[in-house]
Amino acid sequence: MIKKDVFRTLAELPKLIKAKKLLRPRPADTRDCLGARVAANAARIPRRSAFVCEGQTMDWQHFNAAANRYAAVFRAQGLQRGDAVSVLMENRIDFMVVVIALNKLGVIASLINTSLTGRPLTHCAEITGARKFLFGEECTDAVADVRSALPLADGDYLFVPDSGERAAPDWALNMADAAAQTTADNPPETADITIEDVAFYIFTSGTTGLPKAAVLSNRRYLLTASVVQVGGLQLTEDDRLYLCLPLFHGTGLMVGAGAAFLAGASMFIRRRFSASQFLPEVREHRATAFVYIGELCRYLLHVPAQADDANNPLRAVVGNGLRPDIWHSFKQRFGIERVAEFYGSSEGNVGFFNLLNKDCTVGSSALPTALIKYDVDRDEVMRDAAGRCQPVAPGEPGLLLGKITPHTKFEGYTSAEATEKKILRDVLQPGDAWFNTGDLMRTVDVGFAFGLPHYQFVDRIGDTFRWKGENVSTNEVGEILNLHPQIALSNVYGVEVPGTDGRAGMASLRLEEGVSTLDLDSFSAHVQAELPHFARPLFLRIQSEMDTTGTFKLLKGDLRKQGYDPAQVNDVLCVLKPGATRYEPLDADFHARIVQGAAGY
Structure with a gap:
């Protein structure tokens, strides 16, 4: 068994080396963005499938052209690099068209949770200073209810059709009609977008209904997506990704869709997760990979088991929160060979990835991190007489910190006050600064792993x-x-x-x-x-x-x-x-x- 584990781990070495190379810092003025990657796919694999959703299919050539047409409309609306646009849409192909079109111009897509209404929705639209509010037909009522509270004129609302049951309201521009009159050429602005440009605002959960907007640059988006693609799911253009997590969230958009964008893989998009429809759709659409959160895996295990559950094309899954107590049963029941569990957050500067396909671990990290002693009962960081934090012993739970450096920036939130609250200073030496994840982690023994320490999530600390x-x-x-x-x-x-x-x-x-x-x-x-x-x-x-x-x-x-x-x-x-x-x-x-x-x- 030990020998088999060693051979299996050695087989991962080429992908591990390639993934590590992706982590090498690139100059801030490097020109690269998600929109440019989509244009490259359209040139390289134009007729390959990009999306399947609700009976609609689209290849990379037509997807890129649709995004270019929308980009032309956004430009005509006066939007420029660095501007922000609120986006309120459910999972569908048009959502992808919108966010790529904005990214091609260097415009920030502020992605709002589609369940929000009233005051929380108003808050999200206001705190990013968005110049326009784009919404899907399915979200018309929610937007109509908050119009009077927003500092936007009627011409600042952009409508994207869905089922066609409702026409665009007279206070909003129909994006589909406007796009039909524009060019499908790649916009010249894309060539100037850099990895340091902000790509998205991704909102935190917002316990009280007032979320914070986390800043997500092209650099961090592309870095995360490339590691998932190469070392995690190991996607190629021959794969199809089953994607049912909300695309307004980092796991769905950055980890899932991002990896598929970079690989040129196809995506099957579902508006909402359905445990009963999961396996039939995986089989029908030949999905080879799946993006999960732990809750979805538990729901799938609650569906009555069938003898042929493992008879499906899935080979790899990526996500976070798969509990150790259901890890093995989930893999065995659905015949999954590779679980690329990860740890990270939309706003954080630290991440762990299970690139070696070890069981019951979030993997290792090439980023500078520390596990420090934390008094759970008193709910506070422990410091010594000199005021410094104390690293924990191997295997002991500790508060996870990510060191803030020029190459591991904490991009934070749109609120400077909220950003500062997440930073611990003078941790191990005077003047240092670390991102406080708020999570307890510990190292675990996973056998042969090239000497890389592997970690396991323990718990959130007291205030969260x-x-x-x-x-x-x-x-x-x-x-x-x-x-x-x-x-x-x-x-x-x-x-x-x-x-x-x-x-x-x-x-x-x-x-x-x-x-x-x-x-x-x-x-x-x-x-x-x-x-x-x-x-x-x-x-x-x-x-x-x-x-x-x-x-x-x-x-x-x-x-x-x-x-x-x-x-x-x-x-x-x-x-x-x-x-x-x-x-x-x-x-x-x-x-x-x-x-x-x-x-x-």
Whole structure:
């Protein structure tokens, strides 16, 4: 077995060397961008399939021409290099046409979550200073509802048809009609776009509905996509990628689509994930690769197994969050040879990649990183007498930091204040600066790996936890809960729920003076109105007193350990059951169902 592992690892060496070469820094003025790569595909493999989506197919030549026509419309609208455009569209080929057209001109595509409406949608359109707002027919109502709150004129709205059931409103330009009157020639502006130009704004989850816009340059997009293509999925133009993650998010657009763009591989695009349709569509469209988040893998394993599940063309998958406890069963059931698990974020300067195809690891990194000691119970970085952070021992969990250097920049957010909050300074030596990932990691033994340390994700630290594929800020949730008139103070933290990915939200609540019982109807309505579904605490604990540190920071360590177990907690416990909108008391019977993984979360 050991010998087989060595040979298998040695076979990965050529790809590993090639991937490492891709990490070599390029001068900031290097001319390269995603739009240029698409034009190159159109010249090299014009008749090869680029996309399949909802019965529509498009080759690289026609895709490039469509993007060029849209680019001509954007230019006619006065958009120039460095401008930003809000983009609100569901997964479909026209989404790809739009973002490539903008990139060809050096215009920043500000990609907004299609589930946002009202104030959060207005916020996203405003904080990037977008000059135009482009939206799909499917999102017309959401945009119409916020028009009066945005500083845009009627001519600043751009409409992209979808099903054709709704015409463009009289306050928006129909992009398809306008594009039909333009040239399909490659725009000359593309030749001047550099890797340092900003390509996208990708928004964070936005626990309170007010996301931050992370800056994504052409350099970081192309770097990540090329490593995925060459060392991760090992894609070529003969492959087809199954893509169902939202394209407004980095995993779908940068990791998935990016790798396919660079390889010239075909993409099967789905608007939304469907566990029941996954295998039939993989087989029908001959998909050889798949982009996942851990939650999707768990959903797929919940579909009743069939004897021929492994009889499919999938050979490699890429994503993050595949839990070690389902890793092997997922690979075996679907006959997958290669799992390219990675670790990273849209805004971060650090990444890990499982390029050697080892099990249960996010792989290694060629970037400067550190794992430092972190006091989980007190929720703070540990420093020595000299004020320096302390590296952890091998195998010990530590807070992951990414060193900020000229070649590993932290591009941050559009908000300078938000950017600074993510930086730790004077970490290992005076004057150094590191990006704080907010994640605990540890090194793991994966056997022969050319001496490269491999890592495994452990947990989010106290102020943030991950649930349903989204990062949730405990501080932001707490601020919302504190607005309820009966709540004096809330302490929010993540707790484990068997059979699920990440941690679910739990809130310890101290009631206002004179309030003896929480009004569950009123409090439930407040939570439903003010928090997105993934940020709503599933469990409540009513406490008379709360423990704090000497600097009055709320302690969470014991609360996390006790969780929502009625046998360990004497306080009142409440639960928000799956599909419910109102909290109710948590009893021992339902707790037992949760522990057994049968509660439906």
